Amino acid sequence: MEIALVILLVVGIFIVRSIKVVPQQNAWVIERLGKYHGSLTPGLNFLVPFIDRVAYKHSLKEIPLDVPSQVCITRDNTQLQVDGILYFQVTDPMRASYGSSNYIVAVTQLAQTSLRSVIGKLELDKTFEERDIINAQVVAAIDEAALNWGVKVLRYEIKDLTPPKEILHAMQSQITAEREKRALIAASEGRKQEQINIATGEREAFIARSEGEKQAAINNAQGEASAITAVAEANAKAIEVVAAAIRQPGGEQAVQLKVAEKAVEAYSRVASDATTTLIVPSNMTEVSTLIASAMKMVQSSKA
Secondary structure: HHHHHHHHHEEEHHHHHHHHEEEEOOOEEEEOOOOEEEEEEEEEEOOOOOOEEEEEEEEEOEEEEEEEEEEOOOOOOOOEEEEEEEEEEEHHHHHHHOOOOHHHHHHHHHHHHHHHHHOOOOOOOHHOOOHHHHHHHHHHHHHHHHHHHHHHEEEEEEEEOOOOHHHHHHHHHHHHHHHHHHHHHHHHHHHHHHHHHHHHHHHHHHHHHHHHHHHHHHHHHHHOOOOOHHHHHHOOOOOOHHHHHHOOOOOOHOOOOHHHHHHHHHHHHHHHHOOOOOOOOOOOOHHHHHHHHHHHHHHHHOO
């Protein structure tokens, strides 16, 4: 009975040591008699008991690593407190086991030294503007060395860049000055545009007024021309009527009578004006003859 129990116990130990179940996204490194033998993939795996052993266990997931904050000096001798985070993944379990005694510490130290080297080549203003370039250069520097450790560096992100308080105050003053400058420029541009709009409006209004005055003058001229034409046409028609009347019987006598009346009226007006000096014609018989003729014509016309 005791022998059976011992046999069962030995069989159980053999089974436990020979069967290994590896979780997903994990890799286990196997050593046979102290030498690297292979890596177990996820799922059910079988080992030789007491000969094979699991030496290292690695996670193949992406691992975020918080890089400790450190002080870096820029090209213009300004100190910066830099804090970042590194993302990496184990790609070769064998190299991750034997390439470095502690690949996490190695990657962390390399990230810090690479970051100091990259920031040391840049001026203070560039460090804030070119974070993507800094991240890419740090990843390139780490990834080249991390190949021997079986690690693939995926990306590096700067979480915070903190300059000294004096630099922060100077930067804030510069930002305030820039904003005030932009505000003044915007205000001056607004005033300039306002003056341009006013001048444009006045010019358009002047052009509109001048066009109106021009059209009014044209209309007046056309009206006056039409009036003169109408008067001339009326005079022409009157002259035609008079001429036609003269050609009728008795027309010449009517004209002579009209002339005599006008002459008598003219002499009457001149004689009635006290301030006017009357000049009597030398041949008064002509005047009397004219008047006598006119009177005869009047009498004959009345008859």
